Amino acid sequence: MKLTVQVDERVTRLDVVRQGGGCRFRFDGGAEQDATLEEVEPGVYSILLNGRSYEAKIEPGADRLFVAVGGRRFAVQVRDPRAWDPGLKSRCSEGRESISTPMPGKVVRVLVSEGDSVQAGQGIIVVEAMKMQNEMKAPKAGRVVSVDVRPGDTVAAGQVLASVE
Amino acid sequence: MFRKVLIANRGEIAVRVIRALREMGIPAVAVYSDADRAALHVRMAAEAVRLGPPPSAESYLRGDRILEAARISGAEAIHPGYGFLSENAEFAAACEAAGIAFVGPPAAAIRNMGSKTRARRLAIEAGVPVVPGAEHALRTIEEARSLAAAFGYPVLLKASAGGGGKGMRRVDRQEDLEAGLREAASEAERSFADPEIYMEKLLARPRHVEIQIAGDRYGNMVHLGERECSIQRRHQKVMEECPSPLVSADPDLRRRMGEAAVRIARHAGYANAGTVEFLVDEDLQFYFLEMNTRLQVEHPITELVTGVDLVKLQFELAAGRRLPFRQQDITWRGAALECRIYAEDPDNNFFPSPGLITRLERPAGPGVRLDSGVYQGWTVPLDYDPLLAKLAVHAVNREEAVARMVRALDEYYVGGIKTNLSFFRQILEDREFRCGRLHTGLIDEFFARRERTPPPPAPELEAVAALAAAVYTGSGRNHQPLSSAPPSRWRAAGRTEMLR
Numbered sequence: 001m002k003l004t005v006q007v008d009e010r011v012t013r014l015d016v017v018r019q020g021g022g023c024r025f026r027f028d029g030g031a032e033q034d035a036t037l038e039e040v041e042p043g044v045y046s047i048l049l050n051g052r053s054y055e056a057k058i059e060p061g062a063d064r065l066f067v068a069v070g071g072r073r074f075a076v077q078v079r080d081p082r083a084w085d086p087g088l089k090s091r092c093s094e095g096r097e098s099i100s101t102p103m104p105g106k107v108v109r110v111l112v113s114e115g116d117s118v119q120a121g122q123g124i125i126v127v128e129a130m131k132m133q134n135e136m137k138a139p140k141a142g143r144v145v146s147v148d149v150r151p152g153d154t155v156a157a158g159q160v161l162a163s164v165e
Numbered sequence: 166m167f168r169k170v171l172i173a174n175r176g177e178i179a180v181r182v183i184r185a186l187r188e189m190g191i192p193a194v195a196v197y198s199d200a201d202r203a204a205l206h207v208r209m210a211a212e213a214v215r216l217g218p219p220p221s222a223e224s225y226l227r228g229d230r231i232l233e234a235a236r237i238s239g240a241e242a243i244h245p246g247y248g249f250l251s252e253n254a255e256f257a258a259a260c261e262a263a264g265i266a267f268v269g270p271p272a273a274a275i276r277n278m279g280s281k282t283r284a285r286r287l288a289i290e291a292g293v294p295v296v297p298g299a300e301h302a303l304r305t306i307e308e309a310r311s312l313a314a315a316f317g318y319p320v321l322l323k324a325s326a327g328g329g330g331k332g333m334r335r336v337d338r339q340e341d342l343e344a345g346l347r348e349a350a351s352e353a354e355r356s357f358a359d360p361e362i363y364m365e366k367l368l369a370r371p372r373h374v375e376i377q378i379a380g381d382r383y384g385n386m387v388h389l390g391e392r393e394c395s396i397q398r399r400h401q402k403v404m405e406e407c408p409s410p411l412v413s414a415d416p417d418l419r420r421r422m423g424e425a426a427v428r429i430a431r432h433a434g435y436a437n438a439g440t441v442e443f444l445v446d447e448d449l450q451f452y453f454l455e456m457n458t459r460l461q462v463e464h465p466i467t468e469l470v471t472g473v474d475l476v477k478l479q480f481e482l483a484a485g486r487r488l489p490f491r492q493q494d495i496t497w498r499g500a501a502l503e504c505r506i507y508a509e510d511p512d513n514n515f516f517p518s519p520g521l522i523t524r525l526e527r528p529a530g531p532g533v534r535l536d537s538g539v540y541q542g543w544t545v546p547l548d549y550d551p552l553l554a555k556l557a558v559h560a561v562n563r564e565e566a567v568a569r570m571v572r573a574l575d576e577y578y579v580g581g582i583k584t585n586l587s588f589f590r591q592i593l594e595d596r597e598f599r600c601g602r603l604h605t606g607l608i609d610e611f612f613a614r615r616e617r618t619p620p621p622p623a624p625e626l627e628a629v630a631a632l633a634a635a636v637y638t639g640s641g642r643n644h645q646p647l648s649s650a651p652p653s654r655w656r657a658a659g660r661t662e663m664l665r
Contacts, residue, residue, distance in 0.1 A: 056633035130517035
């Protein structure tokens with residue numbers, strides 16, 4: 001099976017054929033390799049490759065899988081290239097990007113106004129949750145096109161707070 | 166001994182206390198808020214009583230409801246754990262008045278140590294050095310200015326009723342003093358309903374070293390040595406160790422600090438277990454900071470090196486027994502380290518990360534102790550402190566304890582929420598930490614000097630990750646939409662077939 005995979009930022013190819021308890025695969029244009037693969041627990045794979053023992057743990061995310069292996073954590077998207085897929089384009093930094101909060105909380109301060117120019121990583125809005133304050137930062141340099149909350153507002157996880165273009 | 170005990174707490178400390186009670190053959194009564202109905206401490210207790218809705222003010226801080234729960238369950242004693250009502254003198258007094266033993270010091274001793282300014286006066290009377298500072302709460306900005314000028318900047322503003330870094334402000338220049346005072350007072354008002362602020366000189370690169378003490382009500386009191394808690398973030402401890410690396414530099418330091426701690430505790434009329442906190446400067450001079458009139462979060466490392474079960478000891482002392490050992494009976498063996506595992510995101514300014522724990526793998530093996538309050542499938546509520554567990558290790562010396570902690574952290578896996586596990590791996594590799602050159606600013610300096618190098622390429626790991634993800638996706642159990650199109654069972658079935 002020929003697949004397109006995105007591992008963190010990199011989009012590449014994975015060809016894989018399962019054979020019994022093992023599989024033969026080619027990754028990222030490399031040589032053909034054989035691995036054995038056992039699902040030892042739901043979502044946990046023991047993989048033996050070139051004599052080395054790996055344990056890969058899968059955590060499903062919103063639009064990708066997180067794979068923890070060898071002390072690292074990769075964000076992986078798997079695509080069948082025959083399926084048309086608008087989401088696979090690597091994230092471009094053109095256009096409008098919104099700033100949202102990862103968890104529910106309360107807006108403490110708004111540090112910018114609509115129309116302000118901001119640098120990537122500049123603090124935009126401070127949200128307090130679980131008695132801790134966290135600065136939500138601009139994902140890119142640009143101009144603030146909207147500020148959607150005010151100090152004192154209660155916000156839900158994932159709610160858009162502001163947008164930068 | 167008590168025939169039944171209620172634990173007025175939640176999370177890992179409630180579980181810790183239940184474990185001690187089980188070993189003593191005493192039934193444990195848990196209390197819980199609506200957010201904690203399925204919490205581990207409720208599952209492990211013999212009985213459980215509901216307190217109220219999730220907010221602490223309507224549940225774990227409701228002393229009246231907790232006393233009522235003790236009455237209906239027939240508990241003879243209440244263990245307050247740490248936080249919540251553990252240092253509330255009124256609650257301790259209410260327990261005593263209700264004929265229920267409060268597992269902690271007498272209410273009067275809590276009152277003596279509850280105000281930082283009062284505690285400082287007691288320490289001075291006991292002949293123990295204190296950090297140069299105001300003898301009473303600040304009344305005016307003019308007074309604050311002249312005191313700060315006398316001590317020299319930087320100074321530290323602190324809430325008199327404070328703890329846990331709340332209401333604390335560092336002020337480096339006179340022009341920032343007024344704003345700092347205002348902010349500290351408003352934070353103190355919000356956190357402790359008491360805006361009283363006092364001032365201390367800020368020591369350069371201080372170390373935080375505390376002494377565990379224990380005493381009975383017949384005047385016997387000992388110390389159980391020190392814990393170094395210099396690894397802090399925002400004035401909150403994240404990693405502790407015993408012995409302090411300073412004790413190997415100056416073996417007499419433990420005795421001198423221990424004796425000073427016992428003097429203060431005696432002077433305050435203390436009984437049961439408690440902790441006297443000190444700052445130690447670069448010349449190994451120590452200064453009294455405050456006393457915590459309860460069991461400390463980091464008590465396991467003292468238990469590991471001394472072999473004393475502090476929670477069982479607390480119950481024995483609260484039941485009126487005599488201290489079962491003398492000072493010369495206390496010995497310290499090996500080295501212990503503890504990491505506080507929080508539900509927070511180290512890559513996003515340690516922002517809290519509550520939620521569902523989808524996977525939990527616990528470290529085990531030689532010398533590993535895990536005090537955990539969570540389980541796989543439990544949703545960490547956002548209403549409380551995000552401490553999930555304390556991971557402690559014990560080994561023959563500091564070097565081996567560090568290696569053991571690194572190994573244990575590698576075995577530890579928490580899925581579904583972010584934790585600070587990866588942060589501990591980094592700090593344990595830090596050169597300054599390895600050398601034992603600790604101070605309370607170490608984490609900030611670590612972040613400043615750390616080079617944000619991208620992780621080295623690992624093509625084989627990437628291949629393994631891609632392979633595992635492909636097989637998982639092909640298994641059709643990934644219900645997350647992979648594209649904007651709705652998931653197709655036909656396509657999933659087709660993938661499974663092709664991967665056969």
